[in-house]
Each structure stands twice: as C-alpha cells, then as structure tokens.
Amino acid sequence: MNRILPLLRTARASDRPAVSRRLFLTGTAACLFGTGLSAPAGAAFRIADLRGSLDAPDLGLEPDRSDDQTSAFQRALNTAVQNGKALFLPAGSYPVANLRLPSGTLIVGVPGRTRLIYQGGGGVLASAEGVSDISLSGLVFDGGNRSIGDQADGLLDFSSVTGLTMTDCAVSGSAKSALVLTRSSGAIRNCRFSGAAEAGIWSREATGLSLTDNVVEDCAAGGIWIHRWSDGEDGTLVSGNRVERIASRHGGTGQWGNGINVFRAHGVVISGNRIADCAFSAIRANSGSNVQIIGNSCLRSGEVGIYSEFAFEGAIVANNIVDGATTGISIANFLDGGRMAVVSGNIVRNLSSIGPYPAEIAGFGIGISVEADTTVTGNVVEAAPQFGLMLGWGPYLRNVVASQNVLRACGTGIAVTVVEEAGSAVLQGNIIEASRDKAIAGYRWTDQVTQDLAEASDWAHLAISGNIVR
Template sequence: MQRRTFLTGTLATLALPALARPATAAIRLADMRGSFGAEARDLRPDATDDQSRALQRAIDAAAAGGRALYIPAGRYTVSNLRLPSGTRLIGVPGQTRLVYRGGGHMIFAEGVENVGLDGLVLDGANLGLGEYAPALVHLVQARAVAITDCEVLGSAQSGIALDRSSGRVENTTVRGAAQAGIRSVEARGLRLSGNIVTDCANGGILVHRWKEGEDNTIVSGNRIERIAARDGGSGQNGNGINVFRAHGVIISDNHISDCALTAVRVNAGSNVQVTGNTALRSGETGLFVEFGTQGAVVSANLVDGAATGISVSNFDHDGRLAVVSGNIVRNLKTTIPYEDPNQGRGIGIAVEADTTVTGNVIENAPEFGMVLGWGPYLRNVTATGNVIRKAGVGIAVSVAEGARSTVIANNILSGVENGAVVGYRWNERATGDLARGPEDWPHLTVAGNRVS
C-alpha cells in the first residue's frame, strides 16, 4: 500500500465516529442527563389518536424527577400542553413532530424556570388557537428559557411568544406564522440568535414593551425573509425586526430580505445599536429609527433596495441623537406600499437632530442622496466624509425658519443631476447649489465638498 493511500484510509477511518455523532447527538445528550423515553409513559409514535394526556404525564414525571424527557422520532397529535419548571423536552431534529390538534393552545407555561425545548418540530397545522393564546409556544414570566434547534410551523397566530421572560431562542426556524415569527414583550434578559424566520404574515422578530424601559434584548445573526403586512398600516406590520419602547436593544449581523415595509424599525427604543446588518429589497425604509428614539448607533450596515435607505426621524416627537456611519446604501426606489404623500422615497439617508452622518456610501438615489432636516426640524447635524454617487440632488438641507446648526463638509458628490447641496423649505426648493456658490444661511456651513 502506498503511503498516500494508507494515510487517506486512516483519516477516513478516524473520521467515521465524528460523522456519526450528529445523528445521535440528541439521544446521547438525553442519556447523559439521565432522561427517559416517553414511550415508557404510553406515548406512541405515529398513532392517529390524541397523545396529549400521555405526553403531559411524561412531561410532569420527568420534570418532577429532575430529568430531561427524550421523545423518539415520530408524529404526535397533541394540544393544551403545560410545562412545569424544569421541563426539558428533547427530540430528534426534523423527525420528532408534535402536531397541534386544535381546541385551545399547544404549549404554554407561566411562572416557571429552566424550561427547554430542543430538536422538536412544532406544527400548528394552521388550526385556530384560543383567543387567550397569542402563539403556538407561549411562555409567561419564564426564567432561563432555552428553545434550541426547533422548527415552529404553521401557527394561526405568532410562532413563539415570550412575555416578561429571560433566556434564549437559538438556531430555531419559524415559518408560516399568521402574525409574527417571534414576539417578545418586556423581556428580562433575552437573546434571539441564529434563527430563521420566514414567510410570516405580519412581522418577523418583535421586541416590544407595554411601557418604555430597559429591555436589553440581543437580536443577532438571524435570517429573516419574506415578511408581509397582511393587516396593513404604515409601520405596525411588515417589519423584519421591530423594536417598540424597548431600550438598550442590540440588533447585529442579521440578514433581512423582502419585507413589505422595513428590515429594521426602532420606535421609541433608546440606546439602540443597529450594526452589521444586511437589508435587501425593503418595501418602504431599510433601517428606520423613529418616534422618540434617543441614542442610536446605525453603523456598518448594507442596504440595497428600499424607498429610503436609512431614516432617523421625528424630532417633533423627541427623536434625536444618533450616529450614522460606515453604511452602504444603494438602489433606492420611488414607490411605497401604501398611500402617504409625506413619506419619503428615492432617498439614501435622512436625519433630523443631534446626529453625525459620516463615512457612508450612497449610490443610485433617484430623488436625494441625503435629506438633512424637515422644515424646522433640523438641529446639530454634521454630514462629513460621505460619498454620494448618482443622485437627483446630492444633499437636500432644510432652510425653513427654525432650522438650526448644520455642517456639510468634505463630501464627494458625483453624478448629482439636480445639484450637489440644495436648500429646501419643506418640499419647495429654495436655494441654488450651495456647493458651487455661497449663500447667506446663518445656520449652515458648507465647505470642502468635491463635486464631479
């Protein structure tokens, strides 16, 4: 035997145990934790009758004994399951399928801790849930939740709803929910990472609070696709990631595409970071920071295809204080999916108050590369070191009465057909090209811009 052949055969032999591990990982994990099989409690895989009572008995017994419950591969028709503290359900990924039979809820827990779901397919079969059930999996005041490597399919409401809960949802697929994929209200330390959320009717991942307050949820590394706005509106629905009244949220490194309205929408959520995300083909705004948000970092994102790429707005509702830096925004469009003559379109980046806009690259903005201010809603804005290519107007800045200090300096503007820097009173063009000829506007400094 040649040395090369010997080495190849040896490496292949050594690799065999490693290749076999994933198929038995759940079983070995369950065995190591002292779990027992659900079949010992009269649970029958692929039975046509209702398995709810048998599974509930097994869940209760395992939790009471401090053990995980391994559920073998197969199809189980269930409903109205309630999880006690210490529940740990482990299935064979893709093969252990719990199918909702209707008549109330599927999985519910309240006031519990250390609850885990691992490797399960939870199929709502698009059957109606009770009015009290906002999701196929609904956990209330649950501490140290762990939902991992699951699939949540065909919910008639949301896929997963977490109320006043802490823990993590990781590497889980939520598909075909009639409301949102994953919905959190008043989180107490939550991480949503590595999930796939697709084809949901009204929202992808929602991080909401009843009243403004610290939330500190981390939404990272998720893939969100094809989010509709079935119930309409001008912002309530159709968002890939939506933060509402929740402070301290981090939204990072997500891939978000084909949302009816917005890839990321932050409404009244202060001290928020939106960094490193990819937003493709948004119906309205790619990344939207609005209504009372104070303190936002919008950095190193890529936005391709939206009516407005990035918007930091609503100074009239105390929206202010942001850094918009290092983003690429391109291929903007002039249509939105609802009627509103005041909603911007064909715009790369729009900001209003106490904001630095620096180091961004904007390309193919048919109306405006940037819009700084709206009427009197302009204060303490700098736009420096940006590159704007192929825009109607490079930078539109408000010169309406009440507009305040703004610096536009050292930007490169190329292929700006209707002017490099132009002043506007609301929608009305009010100046010449300020980058080519100085005009006396006391609140404006326009200097060092290169136009070609």
C-alpha cells in the first residue's frame, strides 16, 4: 500500500476523470445524509439543486405580481411533481389561495423572503388530503387575517398525509388555527407560528408526529394542541419548542389559553420546551394516559402551571421548573379515573392566590396537588401562599407517598385529607421550613380540623415520620 500511494499522489491532472460540480455536490450531500448529518437551514437552495429543481419563473410563476397567481402556482407545482423535481421559489410575494399539494410535493423558498400571501375567498391557503411525502422548506405563509372557509380549521389544512415535513417555515395571520393536521404523520421543525386566532398547531388523531424546535407565539386560544376525538395511542413528540403569549379568547376555566394541550391522546412526550405567559396552563394534559412531561420551563402561567387531569392512567412529571402560576403542578380528578403518577425533581415557586376566575374547590396558591397512586419525591416548593403540598381532596386519596421534598415559606407545608373513606398516605423525610400556619395539617374538604401533625398522627390512614420542621 505504501508503494501505491505515492503513485496516486503524482498522477497527472489530465489522467484524472472529469467530475462535474453537480456530481460532486450530490456525492457530498449523500455523505452528509448517509451519516445522519443534516444540512443547515441556509442550505435549502443547495438541497433543491441536489435533488433537481425547477425554477418557478421558468414555469410562468413570477414573484411580486399583484394579480392572483393561484393558477400559475398550481401548474408549476404539478409540473415539478410530475417530473420528480423540487419547485424552487425565488424571494418575493406570491398571491395565492386554495393550493392543493399532491404526493411528492417538494417546495423550497428563501427563508423569510419567499412569501405566499393568502387571497381569501372562503377557502384556505394550502391543503392536502390522502397524499404522502410533502416537503415544505423556507416558506412564509401569510394569512393576512382573511376569512377561512367553514370546511377547514386552519390556514394550512392537511388531512391523512403521510410523511409531511416542514422546516424553516413561518405561518402568520391566520383567522383560525395556523396549521391543522388530521390523521397525519411527519415532522414540523424550526418553524414559527404567530398571530393565529385559534391555535398555532392543531394535531388531531396523529399517526406519528414530531414537533421540535418551533416557535409558537401570540395566538388567541392555544399554542400547540394534541387532540383526539376518542381515547387512543398518539405518541406525538413535542420537544424543544418556545411557546409564548397565549391568550384565552373564548374564556372558560382552562379549556383554552394553554401553551401545550393534550386531550385524549396517549403516549405523548412533552420535553425541553420553554413556555411563558399563557392565560391558563403552560402544559395541560386532559385524559391523556402515559404522558411524559419532562424538563420543561413554565413561566408566568395564569392558572395551573402543569396539569394532568380527568380520566388518565400514568403520568410522569419530572425535572420541570414552574415559576409563576396559581398552582404549580396538579394531578387531579381521581373521581373521574385520574390516577398513577410520578412527580419528581421539580422546582415550583412564585405562586399566586389570585386566579383568572373565582376560586373553586381548594382555591389557588398550591405548590403540588395529587390524589391517587402517586409518588411526590425530591421536589422543591417555595412560597406557596396556601399549601406546599396538597394530598387528596375529600375521600379522593389513595396510595400517595410524599417524601424528601423541601417546602419552604408556604402557608401550610402539607395539607392532607382526613375525610372518612380516604385512602393511605405516607409523609416521610420532608423538610418543612418557615410555614406561616402549620407544617402538616389535616383537612375535611376546605376546613382544617387537626393540630399540627408533624410529630404524630392519630389517623390510621396516615404514616407520618422523619420530617424536619423549622
């Protein structure tokens, strides 16, 4: 081998085979993608070139025309798909409406500068149904707050689409939701959704979806909705997103105004998101079993920071920060079948006793509230105005362990129900410092009925030991 290499190095340039620039770039891309490395967002043009693209102006679709370009756009797209090529859109504005995306659609624009402007007329900007392999990159979809037809719920409306990919896109100014996905699979990543009159992203009955590294902001009713019409496995991954300034235009007591909302969807993973300034919850899982809510930052929520409620079985709420809310974390509704959770390693602080509606049940200002088949371990709760931990509600308590938590400067460190028929609870090894009322107290519904239970308890369903009170 050592003898051969010098010969290779000294070979004349004229003896080497010619290599085209396109072939070289194609080989380079194959190496990148073959090794699992993705091209950067700014390489959208090169990606289009590698796969073979058709330029929109060559197909009669020109940017910055004042007249409606829907027909020209649809013809150009259909031609690109029929030829198995990408459609490249130069920077500029394209006034369009009711585009239909066929299987194999690949559209590439200039990020932030290629704008598809919705012309209204009672339809949508773009839709697809029963197709596969759609890729949209570097496009701005501008709804202009124009009316969307009754047959659709979003400016972009995709149904039964397999393998949808959206990257480096922006969707703004929708008169309904920005992006609606029904029974669809794929990946939405590094996109921005803003100014929607409903939700930024609304997924229904997903079939394998990931939402990663997106920005969802300034939406009037919700940030990201993961919903199902009936209980079922969903498995959507929601990771690394920024969700900010979500309002509740429809009012209510938490149905709207949440940063990330799961409804009847099982197996959803919500991790590493930053969620701030939501009218109600940062994360609200309603009837979603086996949900994992891990490592999120939840700031300035108007109601409960993190909620797992109603008919669910199985929730992990771990390693989150809840800074600013009326209740930090709530695992609720054992009456309706809500049970089985682990609440561990969370920091909860800066809670308020004033909520967005008149206080109900136990009221506001609670650090962590749980009811059934749940462990609460290794959390830190500071300055909860009412309770640091609330264990059970009336008879709705079963198999709860609260251990090794730090509860500091709360109204009462731990409130535990002592209503007849309440199930068992273990309160062990917690540090309770500077409580304004009692360290541990028993409640019948809203009434405190015991002396401080930090040292001993005459209640057979409670095992209280090893707590440090200061």
